[in-house]
Amino acid sequence: MTEPKEQDNLGTSRPLLKTKTILKNKIHSKLSKRAQGDNYEALAPGTSYWTSKREGQVQLRMGKDPLENEPPVTVPDLIMSAATKYSHYLAIGSKSKKSWQVLTYIEYYEACRRAAKAFLKVGLERFHGVGIMGMNSSEWVIASIGAIMAGGISVGILSSNSPKACQVIAETSEMDIFVVDNDRQLQKVNQIQGYLKHLKAIIQYREDIQEVQPNLYSWKGFLDLADGISDEKLDQIIDAQKPNQCCALVYNQATTGTPKAIMLSHDNITWTTAATVQSLGYKCPPHGQEVLVSYLPLCFAGIQILDVWVAISVAGTVYFPSLESGKWSGLPRIPGTGFLMELLREVQPTTFCGIPWVWDRMLDSLKTKHLDSTAFRRKIDRWAMRMGLSTNKRRMMGETHQPLCYGLAKRLTFEPARKFLGLNHCEQFLNVGMGLPSGTLDFFLSVDIPILEVYGLSECTGLHSTSCLQAYRLLSSGKALPKTHTKVEKENQNGIGNLCVWGRHIFMGYLRDKQSTEKKVDAHGWLHTNDLGFLDFDKFLYVLGNTNDLIRLSSGEMVNPFPIEQRVRTRIPIVRYAMLVGQDAPYLCALLTLKCQINPETGEARGNLTSEAVACCRKLRSQATWLSDVLYDRDPLVTEFINQGIQDVNSEAPSVGAKITKWVILENDFSVDGGELGPMGKMNRSTVLKIYQEEIQKLYENPTS
Incomplete structure (x- = not known):
C-alpha cells in the first residue's frame, strides 16, 4: 500500500516536539525508580490471585526469581513507550470517502490524552465504566485508551446487543459514559438511560447528531472539553495506577442468561501482549513495520490484544473499515465481494487474523475461482496444490528442502491465490475461535497459506497458546505462551481431559460475582477452562470441545x-x-x-x-x-x-x-x-x-x- 498522507484529524493539545521531550523524561524517571528497586514488587494489598471488586488488587503470578519476571507495567506505560520510541511511525488510520485519516504514534498518544482529559471533564470517576459500542475505528481505540488513562474502566460492547443487554452491562460496570458510533446505537442508550443512575454523558463519534440532547456530544465537541483539564492533573491520575488493578471489562458473550463481567488488569493486558509478541513472528521498526486490518469486534479480549495492544507494542499500523461501511452491523461479511476484500487489497496486511466463518468464505471464493477457470488452468492448479500440501507437511516435520519446481508452482498458483484474497504481502495467517477442520487447513496449506491456530478464553485475556511457523502442527492450537502452564485433569483412556491454565494472563475475577470466580479459579490460581483436550509429547495443545457441549x-x-x-x-x-x-x-x-x-x-x-x-x-x-x-x-x-x-x-x-x-x-x-x-x-x-x-x-x- 502506498503510504497515505498524514492528516491530524483528531487534534492535539500541545506541540508534538514538547510532548516527545516530556515523554522521554517520564520514561527516564520510571526507569530510575525501577533501578532503585521500586519495581512494583510490593503490589500490596493484592494478597489473592483474584478479586470480585472493581477497586481490588490481585497478586501477580510471578516466578520465584525476580530476574526472570517481566516488570509489570500499566497500559499508559505501554503506549507512552511506543510514542517515545516510534513517534513518527504511522499508528492508526480510518478511511473517509477516498482519503485516509492517519495518526502517527506521538499523535495517537496525544489524542488518547486528550480523550482522557475530556472524560475527566464530563465527570468520569475512578474505576467507573466507559462503554464503547460501535464499529471498529480510530475513535473506538482512542476512547478505550483514554478511559483507562483517566482512571476509568474500558468496556467494549457488542454492536448487536439489545438495549436490555446494554442496560445490564451499564449497571454492573457503574457506567458513567457511553461512546457510540451512530444514531442506531444512540437510540439504544436513549431507551435505557432513565434506568442508569451513573450515566453522565453520551458521545457519538460517527454521523451527524440528529437531535440535540443535554448530555450528548459529538466527537469534536467532546474533545474540545479537554482544554479544561491540566496535564498535571491527568499525570497524577496516570501515575497513581498500578499494574495489578482493573482497567478493562470484557463481557462473556457466549453465556446464556446474565453475561459475566470479566475484569482484566493492566498487567493482564501488557504482559499478555509481550508474551504474544514473543511467540509470534512480528516485525518491529526499524527492521520493518507490521500492517494490520481491524474488522472483528474489539469487545473480544483476544481480538483486542492482536489488533490494538500488540500493534502498539511492535509499532504496527492498524487500518479500520471505511466510514462508508457505516451500515455494517459489526459482524464479519464475506471476503470477495464485501468491504473486507477491498480493504485487504488496498491495505495489504502483513499479518491477517480470521475466524472460522471468514476462512470458510475465503475457501468458497478460491474454490469458485478455481472451478470457473479453464480445464488447463485447473490442471496446473491441482499439480501445484499437490506439491504445496506435501511440501508444507514435510516442512512441519523439520524438512526445509523444496522441490525444484516449487518456485514455478508459487508463481503460477500460490501467489495469484494470495493476491486474489488481498493477502499477497501477508506473512502470518491466524485463526481465532474454534479450530478449523482438517479439510480447510489442508486446502489453505496446499496454496502455501499455513493458518496458525490461536487458543484462549476471555478469562485468560483472550490468548493462551499460539502456533507459529517454527512450531506448527495440523489441528493443534500450538504451544502455550512463555512462562504459562497447561495441565490436563480427569483424563480418559485416550488422554483427553479438562484443560486448566496458569499464568499472568489469568483474569482478576468476575465483577461482583465472588461465587462464580471461586468456581473458575482455584486456590492455587489455576483457571479451569471447561474445554476438553490434550497435550502431545512435544507440548502441542489440541482442543477437542467443551464440557458444556x-x-x-x-x-x-x-x-x-x-x-x-x-x-x-x-x-x-x-x-x-x-x-x-x-x-x-x-x-x-x-x-x-x-x-x-x-x-x-x-x-x-x-x-x-x-x-x-x-x-x-x-x-x-x-x-x-x-x-x-x-x-x-x-x-x-x-x-x-x-x-x-x-x-x-x-x-x-x-x-x-x-x-x-x-x-x-x-x-x-x-x-x-x-x-x-x-x-x-x-x-x-x-x-x-x-x-x-x-x-x-x-x-x-x-x-x-
Whole structure:
C-alpha cells in the first residue's frame, strides 16, 4: 500500500516536539525508580490471585526469581513507550470517502490524552465504566485508551446487543459514559438511560447528531472539553495506577442468561501482549513495520490484544473499515465481494487474523475461482496444490528442502491465490475461535497459506497458546505462551481431559460475582477452562470441545460431539455445518446444513449451492443446483452420498453410542444474522436447538430397532 498522507484529524493539545521531550523524561524517571528497586514488587494489598471488586488488587503470578519476571507495567506505560520510541511511525488510520485519516504514534498518544482529559471533564470517576459500542475505528481505540488513562474502566460492547443487554452491562460496570458510533446505537442508550443512575454523558463519534440532547456530544465537541483539564492533573491520575488493578471489562458473550463481567488488569493486558509478541513472528521498526486490518469486534479480549495492544507494542499500523461501511452491523461479511476484500487489497496486511466463518468464505471464493477457470488452468492448479500440501507437511516435520519446481508452482498458483484474497504481502495467517477442520487447513496449506491456530478464553485475556511457523502442527492450537502452564485433569483412556491454565494472563475475577470466580479459579490460581483436550509429547495443545457441549444419552454414556462433527464436515464436503443432538435420547442424530452461497450485503444464506457443492453433485451425476433440490430426500444420489459419509464417520466411532443413527438436512445454512452462529462464528447450540425443535422431534418419533 502506498503510504497515505498524514492528516491530524483528531487534534492535539500541545506541540508534538514538547510532548516527545516530556515523554522521554517520564520514561527516564520510571526507569530510575525501577533501578532503585521500586519495581512494583510490593503490589500490596493484592494478597489473592483474584478479586470480585472493581477497586481490588490481585497478586501477580510471578516466578520465584525476580530476574526472570517481566516488570509489570500499566497500559499508559505501554503506549507512552511506543510514542517515545516510534513517534513518527504511522499508528492508526480510518478511511473517509477516498482519503485516509492517519495518526502517527506521538499523535495517537496525544489524542488518547486528550480523550482522557475530556472524560475527566464530563465527570468520569475512578474505576467507573466507559462503554464503547460501535464499529471498529480510530475513535473506538482512542476512547478505550483514554478511559483507562483517566482512571476509568474500558468496556467494549457488542454492536448487536439489545438495549436490555446494554442496560445490564451499564449497571454492573457503574457506567458513567457511553461512546457510540451512530444514531442506531444512540437510540439504544436513549431507551435505557432513565434506568442508569451513573450515566453522565453520551458521545457519538460517527454521523451527524440528529437531535440535540443535554448530555450528548459529538466527537469534536467532546474533545474540545479537554482544554479544561491540566496535564498535571491527568499525570497524577496516570501515575497513581498500578499494574495489578482493573482497567478493562470484557463481557462473556457466549453465556446464556446474565453475561459475566470479566475484569482484566493492566498487567493482564501488557504482559499478555509481550508474551504474544514473543511467540509470534512480528516485525518491529526499524527492521520493518507490521500492517494490520481491524474488522472483528474489539469487545473480544483476544481480538483486542492482536489488533490494538500488540500493534502498539511492535509499532504496527492498524487500518479500520471505511466510514462508508457505516451500515455494517459489526459482524464479519464475506471476503470477495464485501468491504473486507477491498480493504485487504488496498491495505495489504502483513499479518491477517480470521475466524472460522471468514476462512470458510475465503475457501468458497478460491474454490469458485478455481472451478470457473479453464480445464488447463485447473490442471496446473491441482499439480501445484499437490506439491504445496506435501511440501508444507514435510516442512512441519523439520524438512526445509523444496522441490525444484516449487518456485514455478508459487508463481503460477500460490501467489495469484494470495493476491486474489488481498493477502499477497501477508506473512502470518491466524485463526481465532474454534479450530478449523482438517479439510480447510489442508486446502489453505496446499496454496502455501499455513493458518496458525490461536487458543484462549476471555478469562485468560483472550490468548493462551499460539502456533507459529517454527512450531506448527495440523489441528493443534500450538504451544502455550512463555512462562504459562497447561495441565490436563480427569483424563480418559485416550488422554483427553479438562484443560486448566496458569499464568499472568489469568483474569482478576468476575465483577461482583465472588461465587462464580471461586468456581473458575482455584486456590492455587489455576483457571479451569471447561474445554476438553490434550497435550502431545512435544507440548502441542489440541482442543477437542467443551464440557458444556457434552451429550448425555439415556444410557448414561457421555459423548463429545465436536470431533464427530469435524469428521462429518471433512468426509462429506458438501456439508457446511454438522451439529449432533441426543441429550437424554437413546441415540445420536445429526443436523446438517449444505454449503450455500451467501448474500454479501446481508450475510444471509441464499438458496443456491456453492460452486464447490454443485461440482461435487455433478461428480455424483446429480443435477442439483439449489438446496431445495436435495431437501426431503428429493435427490437419491445426494442422499446416498451423505449416507455413505455418515457410515464412514461411524466406522471410526469409539462406541455404539457415539454413532450417528439419523440425520436431516436443514432448510437454511447457519449464519450470524440467523442466530445459529455467534459474532465470532461459534455455533450457538442452545439457539439451534430452539430454532429446529420440530425437525429434532421428528428424528425421534420413529425409534430405530
